[in-house]
Amino acid sequence: MYFIYILQCADKTLYVGSTNNLEKRLHAHNNLKNGAHYTKIRRPVTLVYSEKVKTYAKARKQEALLKRLSRAEKLALIKKYKNK
Secondary structure, eight states, X not given: OEEEEEEEOTTSOEEEEEESOHHHHHHHHHHOSSSXXXXXXXOOOEXXXXXXXXXXXXXXXHHXXXXXXXXXXXXXXXXXXXXX
């Protein structure tokens, strides 16, 4: 199982990523020196969206699609996700 996720950083920017261990990855984004430089300098980060997919290939494809969305489109997706 893989996850695609969106984080909201302390400066209100959004970060899109994918992982096979969401809990471990969130810990890394918020606490470790290694990992994504983007989030490391914008801590703390908060998980605002996630979805499960079955394969690594699907996770990477979906991550790429989300990264191409505008900020407004990402925020609409997050709002829809929170209203489920």
